Amino acid sequence: xxxxxxxxxxxxxxxxxxxxxxxxxxxxxxxxxxxxxxxxxxxxxxxxxxxxxxxxxxxxxxxxxxxxxxxxxxxxxxxxxxxxxxxxxxxxxxxxxxxxxxxxxxxxxxxxxxxxxxxxxxxxxxxxxxxxxxxxxxxxxxxxxxxxxxxxxxxxxxxxxxxxxxxxxxxxxxxxxxxxxxxxxxxxxxxxxxxxxxxxxxxxxxxxxxxxxxxxxxxxxxxxxxxxxxxxxxxxxxxxxxxxxxxxxxxxxxxxxxxxxxxxxxxxxxxxxxxxxxxxxxxxxxxxxxxxxxxxxxxxxxxxxxxxxxxxxxxxxxxxxxxxxxxxxxxxxxxxxxxxxxxxxxxxxxxxxxxxxxxxxxxxxxxxxxxxxxxxxxxxxxxxxxxxxxxxxxxxxxxxxxxxxxxxxxxxxxxxxxxxxxxxxxxxxxxxxxxxxx
Amino acid sequence: xxxxxxxxxxxxxxxxxxxxxxxxxxxxxxxxxxxxxxxxxxxxxxxxxxxxxxxxxxxxxxxxxxxxxxxxxxxxxxxxxxxxxxxxxxxxxxxxxxxxxxxxxxxxxxxxxxxxxxxxxx
Numbered sequence: 001x002x003x004x005x006x007x008x009x010x011x012x013x014x015x016x017x018x019x020x021x022x023x024x025x026x027x028x029x030x031x032x033x034x035x036x037x038x039x040x041x042x043x044x045x046x047x048x049x050x051x052x053x054x055x056x057x058x059x060x061x062x063x064x065x066x067x068x069x070x071x072x073x074x075x076x077x078x079x080x081x082x083x084x085x086x087x088x089x090x091x092x093x094x095x096x097x098x099x100x101x102x103x104x105x106x107x108x109x110x111x112x113x114x115x116x117x118x119x120x121x122x123x124x125x126x127x128x129x130x131x132x133x134x135x136x137x138x139x140x141x142x143x144x145x146x147x148x149x150x151x152x153x154x155x156x157x158x159x160x161x162x163x164x165x166x167x168x169x170x171x172x173x174x175x176x177x178x179x180x181x182x183x184x185x186x187x188x189x190x191x192x193x194x195x196x197x198x199x200x201x202x203x204x205x206x207x208x209x210x211x212x213x214x215x216x217x218x219x220x221x222x223x224x225x226x227x228x229x230x231x232x233x234x235x236x237x238x239x240x241x242x243x244x245x246x247x248x249x250x251x252x253x254x255x256x257x258x259x260x261x262x263x264x265x266x267x268x269x270x271x272x273x274x275x276x277x278x279x280x281x282x283x284x285x286x287x288x289x290x291x292x293x294x295x296x297x298x299x300x301x302x303x304x305x306x307x308x309x310x311x312x313x314x315x316x317x318x319x320x321x322x323x324x325x326x327x328x329x330x331x332x333x334x335x336x337x338x339x340x341x342x343x344x345x346x347x348x349x350x351x352x353x354x355x356x357x358x359x360x361x362x363x364x365x366x367x368x369x370x371x372x373x374x375x376x377x378x379x380x381x382x383x384x385x386x387x388x389x390x391x392x393x394x395x396x397x398x399x400x401x402x403x404x405x406x407x408x409x410x411x412x413x414x415x416x417x418x419x420x421x422x423x424x425x426x427x428x429x430x431x432x433x434x435x436x437x438x
Numbered sequence: 439x440x441x442x443x444x445x446x447x448x449x450x451x452x453x454x455x456x457x458x459x460x461x462x463x464x465x466x467x468x469x470x471x472x473x474x475x476x477x478x479x480x481x482x483x484x485x486x487x488x489x490x491x492x493x494x495x496x497x498x499x500x501x502x503x504x505x506x507x508x509x510x511x512x513x514x515x516x517x518x519x520x521x522x523x524x525x526x527x528x529x530x531x532x533x534x535x536x537x538x539x540x541x542x543x544x545x546x547x548x549x550x551x552x553x554x555x556x557x558x559x560x
Contacts, residue, residue: 265540325536
């Protein structure tokens with residue numbers, strides 16, 4: 001391998017929800033040295049992944065162990081637990097996700113993904129009001145009006161503008177940027193504002209009010225001029241925007257976590273989805289959430305196809321039940337309910353609220369992660385796993401629910417998440433059989 | 439200029455390019471630096487006698503953090519603060535999700551107090 005140079009064409013970057021599958025990777029020896037077409041985030045993903053192979057396959061209670069020993073301890077913890085939660089799943093393959101669902105089902109536990117702290121509220125809103133949607137390809141080829149709301153793609157999804165939503169020439173927008181009218185609605189005048197023809201600065205936590213006023217105007221209902229004092233946006237600006245939206249041939253809302261994470265949450269997401277639906281009385285309009293992690297959309301798909309619900313699922317009664325706020329991980333931990341956790345490719349100790357982190361540190365936790373993450377550091381069992389997309393093949397879903405294959409560049413001495421989870425599932429089944437026959 | 443003892447602000451944690459490129463190694467000094475940097479409206483900073491690098495304390499019912507602030511130029515309106523997602527921002531998040539699974543992760547009300555390190559402060 002030393003000195004050998006290889007090029008892996010059409011490799012897939014799994015950093016963000018764009019899941020760009022046009023990356024040409026140059027591999028020299030055991031390092032990726034070039035990532036043609038990758039953005040700044042993609043380059044960091046491909047160049048700065050952990051290459052250290054000296055970490056043990058697993059750690060049990062801080063002591064190095066083999067993968068098999070880790071599987072034994074993990075299965076023991078999960079079968080003894082009375083209210084375990086399986087969480088994470090947004091940075092692993094579809095193949096691993098489906099095994100995680102199987103484990104949650106086997107142990108009668110809760111199943112939740114990072115969606116619950118991302119666009120979970122948007123998922124709740126989909127169920128309430130539906131989703132007028134499309135693929136990113138349709139946006140590229142058709143959209144002549146693009147409205148970003150509560151998101152900053154310039155920093156979170158750097159290639160979205162050039163590949164899909166702002167710059168590219170498409171079938172019905174042959175002049176690319178010139179054929180599109182781009183709007184950004186946000187509290188902050190972010191770097192994304194530079195890409196917009198119009199920036200609308202909304203007051204903090206007033207997105208719902210602004211969206212509802214737009215709904216009223218689309219329906220021809222009179223709106224009071226005091227809307228400006230409420231939202232920070234003048235009635236004249238809103239009226240002009242509505243006229244432009246109605247004149248568009250194909251409009252799209254691309255909304256970020258400025259809606260799903262702010263007070264109102266699923267009501268905010270439902271408001272933008274409903275506004276898009278209302279606009280279909282006049283023209284074609286769609287709304288899509290800007291999904292973050294590489295395969296968070298895959299997690300939604302896998303959990304939904306397997307259980308009927310996208311996240312926040314409980315198998316305690318032998319069949320899946322969905323209840324955000326009850327079966328979602330932050331709630332299970334912050335209320336001190338979960339008594340064990342299996343965490344796959346997520347780092348809740350680094351980003352959850354403090355009450356949830358404190359409980360997570362008190363219960364036995366099993367973590368699968370290529371790195372010694374903050375959560376892996378406090379885990380009872382921590383598996384080192386290979387990196388999806390770089391070491392591991394499989395399937396991921398782009399943010400518009402399009403499945404894409406991975407083309408790994410390098411081998412790894414560590415097992416994949418799927419292999420470890422299959423081992424845990426097998427051993428859990430055996431332990432349950434033994435318990436039943438005893 | 440006389441510093442005001444404490445004032446209520448709205449904190450918006452979010453993604454940045456620097457946070458995204460350093461998140462692969464959360465133990466790195468760069469990740470720690472970028473997730474500790476608070477952006478403020480320049481008029482708010484002038485009013486409080488703050489210059490770039492001055493330390494401020496943010497506090498709410500969940501916890502408190504002490505972080506350096508820098509001018510956000512025209513990015514933020516008065517009364518609004520920004521910090522990149524990370525361990526510091528999560529210290530100010532509560533566990534209540536209002537039945538959604540999602541804690542209040544943006545638009546967090548915080549009390550800001552000037553700590554020090556800013557020339558011209560009282």
